[in-house]
Amino acid sequence: MRIVKIIFWTLWRIWFYVLMGFFILLMFPFLVVSILREEWYKYFFFMARIWAKGILFGMGFYYKVDREQLLESRKSYMIVANHTSIIDIMLMLAIESNPFVFVGKKELAKIPLFGFFYKRTCILVDRNSSRSRFEVYNLAQKRLNQGLSICIFPEGGVPDESVVLDEFKDGAFRLAIEHQIPIVPMTFADNKKRLSYTFFSGSPGLLRARIHSSIETGGLSLDNRKEVKDKTRSVILDQLIEYNLI
Numbered sequence: 001m002r003i004v005k006i007i008f009w010t011l012w013r014i015w016f017y018v019l020m021g022f023f024i025l026l027m028f029p030f031l032v033v034s035i036l037r038e039e040w041y042k043y044f045f046f047m048a049r050i051w052a053k054g055i056l057f058g059m060g061f062y063y064k065v066d067r068e069q070l071l072e073s074r075k076s077y078m079i080v081a082n083h084t085s086i087i088d089i090m091l092m093l094a095i096e097s098n099p100f101v102f103v104g105k106k107e108l109a110k111i112p113l114f115g116f117f118y119k120r121t122c123i124l125v126d127r128n129s130s131r132s133r134f135e136v137y138n139l140a141q142k143r144l145n146q147g148l149s150i151c152i153f154p155e156g157g158v159p160d161e162s163v164v165l166d167e168f169k170d171g172a173f174r175l176a177i178e179h180q181i182p183i184v185p186m187t188f189a190d191n192k193k194r195l196s197y198t199f200f201s202g203s204p205g206l207l208r209a210r211i212h213s214s215i216e217t218g219g220l221s222l223d224n225r226k227e228v229k230d231k232t233r234s235v236i237l238d239q240l241i242e243y244n245l246i
Helices: 002-026 028-034 038-058 087-095 106-110 114-121 130-145 171-179 222-242
Strands: 061-067 078-081 100-105 123-125 149-152 183-188 205-211
Touching (some): 002 028, 038 087, 038 114, 078 222, 087 100, 100 130, 130 149, 171 183
Parallel strands (some): 061 205, 078 183
16 A cells, blocks of 8 residues: 555655646646746736646636735735645635736756746745745835735745744735735645655645735834734744644
8 A cells, every 4th residue: 555655655756846837837828928028927827727727627626715905906915825835836826817917936947847937936935045035025115016916925935844834034015014014824734744845745636725814014113023923923823723734
């Protein structure tokens, strides 16, 4: 039985990357055109959502989203969520239709095909470089000024699998306060169980997510960023407790 599971996990993981490449190749000409001009990002985002849903369904995942609010179109938000798996990216794209830009680690740019578009459409950060972090801040401001939303996983990376929710970094909350935009916490319950970074693990099944009510930043200053950061983390942590993950 153990050998059967290992064979399944191996083939299933390979299939994940096959799906990633297949949908990119299928839409490749249109994706290339959509990244030629920044104002065409909304078309790229539309196709990215198709790509994400294709991968999720192709892997045997289905998702259930509990929404405490609907995000307004043409309004910028700071979207934050707990980070547990590479499919966090796909699930985020699948459940939110208003265009946003990811802030993510530069290492993902090395993935063939995916990395080509990732580094041209997302804001990449080298966490070992203070200069890179400063540049991320400037690029995020530019995107917010264009009316887009920003998505950041504020744990600063995928924590050790034994950590349910790591401490949050300041960046997302600093940007939200400076631009006076609402923060939208999201909680992902099952991504780690379904497709963690442990190779021989995971299974098809349900992905639960909750989009929480936004946390307003209007009238706040940077002196309030710890208060806002702690409040946001508490919202996600309480939901994880409700999901019986703690």
